[in-house]
Amino acid sequence: MSQGVAMAAVIRPLQRPVPLRQSVYDALIDLIVGGELPPGQHMVETDLARQLGVSRQPIREALHRMEAEGWVDLRPSQGAFVHVPTDAEVDNLLDVRALLEAETARLAAAVPASAAKAAQLARLREICTEGQDAAEADDFTTAVSVNNAFHAEIANISGNTVLAELAHIVGRRVQWYYRMVAPERGHGSWDEHRELIGAIETGDRGLAQEVARRHTERTREAYHQPR
Amino acid sequence: MSQGVAMAAVIRPLQRPVPLRQSVYDALIDLIVGGELPPGQHMVETDLARQLGVSRQPIREALHRMEAEGWVDLRPSQGAFVHVPTDAEVDNLLDVRALLEAETARLAAAVPASAAKAAQLARLREICTEGQDAAEADDFTTAVSVNNAFHAEIANISGNTVLAELAHIVGRRVQWYYRMVAPERGHGSWDEHRELIGAIETGDRGLAQEVARRHTERTREAYHQPR
DNA sequence: TTATAGACGACTGTATGCAAAGTGCGATCC
DNA sequence: GGATCGCACTTTGCATACAGTCGTCTATAA
Numbered sequence: 001m002s003q004g005v006a007m008a009a010v011i012r013p014l015q016r017p018v019p020l021r022q023s024v025y026d027a028l029i030d031l032i033v034g035g036e037l038p039p040g041q042h043m044v045e046t047d048l049a050r051q052l053g054v055s056r057q058p059i060r061e062a063l064h065r066m067e068a069e070g071w072v073d074l075r076p077s078q079g080a081f082v083h084v085p086t087d088a089e090v091d092n093l094l095d096v097r098a099l100l101e102a103e104t105a106r107l108a109a110a111v112p113a114s115a116a117k118a119a120q121l122a123r124l125r126e127i128c129t130e131g132q133d134a135a136e137a138d139d140f141t142t143a144v145s146v147n148n149a150f151h152a153e154i155a156n157i158s159g160n161t162v163l164a165e166l167a168h169i170v171g172r173r174v175q176w177y178y179r180m181v182a183p184e185r186g187h188g189s190w191d192e193h194r195e196l197i198g199a200i201e202t203g204d205r206g207l208a209q210e211v212a213r214r215h216t217e218r219t220r221e222a223y224h225q226p227r
Numbered sequence: 228m229s230q231g232v233a234m235a236a237v238i239r240p241l242q243r244p245v246p247l248r249q250s251v252y253d254a255l256i257d258l259i260v261g262g263e264l265p266p267g268q269h270m271v272e273t274d275l276a277r278q279l280g281v282s283r284q285p286i287r288e289a290l291h292r293m294e295a296e297g298w299v300d301l302r303p304s305q306g307a308f309v310h311v312p313t314d315a316e317v318d319n320l321l322d323v324r325a326l327l328e329a330e331t332a333r334l335a336a337a338v339p340a341s342a343a344k345a346a347q348l349a350r351l352r353e354i355c356t357e358g359q360d361a362a363e364a365d366d367f368t369t370a371v372s373v374n375n376a377f378h379a380e381i382a383n384i385s386g387n388t389v390l391a392e393l394a395h396i397v398g399r400r401v402q403w404y405y406r407m408v409a410p411e412r413g414h415g416s417w418d419e420h421r422e423l424i425g426a427i428e429t430g431d432r433g434l435a436q437e438v439a440r441r442h443t444e445r446t447r448e449a450y451h452q453p454r
Numbered sequence: 455t456t457a458t459a460g461a462c463g464a465c466t467g468t469a470t471g472c473a474a475a476g477t478g479c480g481a482t483c484c
Numbered sequence: 485g486g487a488t489c490g491c492a493c494t495t496t497g498c499a500t501a502c503a504g505t506c507g508t509c510t511a512t513a514a
Contacts, residue, residue, distance in 0.1 A: 060288065065295050067292075096390050163322065244505085305496075
């Protein structure tokens with residue numbers, strides 16, 4: 001059967017020009033996570049615009065999105081301030097993350113075995129190896145991004161996109177908070193990650209849920225450790 | 228003890244001038260939930276601006292926030308379209324809501340009894356009565372808002388503000404989807420609500436969690452009912 | 455010296471303008 | 485008659501301009 005376009009299977013929606021607001025959004029989050037913009041900092045639109053070489057408009061749009069995701073607080077007629085997390089809020093956020101990650105893992109374990117799932121599991125193992133390498137090399141930056149990729153992949157397997165998005169947003173904020181108190185090392189518990197993969201592979205929902213929850217709890221302990 | 232300002236306990240941060248974008252945001256959500264803007268509808272900034280009597284700027288800002296919360300899809304250089312939920316996505320969202328509401332209820336049940344909690348429980352019962360009245364009067368609009376108030380109050384009791392916010396956002400979207408398929412009646416299961424209150428009051432975490440989950444599951448059944 | 459009123463400066467909120475990208479329609483050619 | 489190319493219109497993306505508000509600093513009076 002001939003089609004108007006050859007190789008239709010390979011053609012994808014192709015990447016439209018990335019809006020400036022998106023780049024600005026990414027840049028600002030990096031600045032916050034990286035610590036250049038400390039909590040409580042007043043983010044003056046004009047300054048940011050000049051520094052990033054754009055007008056105030058994309059800056060504002062990025063800030064609004066960041067407010068919706070909890071990165072900044074927007075006080076009317078005063079502008080944007082980097083969000084200052086209280087201890088109680090960090091606890092709350094960790095609770096939520098535990099909840100979301102556990103459910104994600106449970107759903108992923110519930111997915112019946114298939115060729116697609118096998119491929120995703122293989123990808124998970126691959127990510128694990130990368131993470132371990134980064135951890136051993138004390139490469140914190142890639143360790144973080146690899147960790148994100150790991151959880152994103154599990155969310156992928158689970159098949160619940162809504163849950164995946166929420167987990168992603170919450171996860172990034174947790175990483176930010178975590179980095180503020182322990183900037184020097186990632187929680188390189190890649191063995192736990194492997195255990196989780198196993199639980200997902202064998203389809204043991206309860207175990208997957210439990211392992212994920214325990215894993216998240218460890219972050220809380222690390223956070224509350226006396227420093 | 229005399230203070231510079233009398234009645235300090237009553238004074239609150241006071242309401243700063245509400246930005247236009249906020250009003251626009253509320254108005255647009257009402258339009259979507261109310262069905263004036265059907266899913267897939269192209270929301271032209273200029274038209275909305277003229278209809279609401281403001282410039283394009285506040286419209287854009289509201290649209291960006293609405294995208295972050297899943298109300299509209301923003302296609303680059305094409306504009307905003309009212310989000311079209313797929314059946315799979317509705318299921319996903321219902322799963323997430325079940326998860327969030329159940330956890331909220333569990334946390335609320337875990338809060339130790341106190342004068343403050345007693346007052347909140349009383350408020351819950353009050354809301355229940357209002358809801359039942361509205362349901363019996365077939366006043367769907369207030370029934371919905373009362374239902375929202377009910378869940379918001381439980382989230383309040385739970386003390387986890389992060390969870391509360393998430394539950395609120397997800398809950399509103401569920402109500403929208405639900406209303407699209409069953410515009411004529413609310414799910415007036417106020418007896419279940421009362422059962423939930425009881426579980427929270429006696430501090431039975433497991434029961435509270437279970438009741439909340441069951442309650443949410445009923446929504447799913449109603450949604451998938453052949454129509 | 456302290457408290458208060460006034461004015462100045464800075465920043466946000468809103469509106470408008472301009473250029474580029476996209477879409478749809480019509481003319482044209484096979 | 486059908487498909488394709490090109491043009492014009494629509495709409496967004498970004499920039500700029502203006503007005504209102506808030507915070508602060510200073511000068512003045514008690």
